[in-house]
Amino acid sequence: MLLGLGMGKAPALALLLTDPGLSLPNMMAITRIFGWKKSLTYIISIIIISTFISLLLGNLL
Numbered sequence: 001m002l003l004g005l006g007m008g009k010a011p012a013l014a015l016l017l018t019d020p021g022l023s024l025p026n027m028m029a030i031t032r033i034f035g036w037k038k039s040l041t042y043i044i045s046i047i048i049i050s051t052f053i054s055l056l057l058g059n060l061l
Contacts, residue, residue: 010058017050 002012020026022043031039 008058009061010054013057014050014054017053018046021046 002015003009007015027039027043030042034042
């Protein structure tokens with residue numbers, strides 16, 4: 001649907017990769033289970049990995 005509305009493939013991939021991992025309920029659950037240090041590491045790694053993958057895909061297409 002995102003591609004049909006004119007969104008590029010790389011931004012759509014970044015959105016689809018980060019949205020489930022960075023939703024507020026998911027972040028609250030992860031923080032409650034793992035603590036704030038590990039959850040902060042998890043959130044930062046999701047942002048970095050999804051950015052790298054979307055940049056890579058954007059340059060390939």
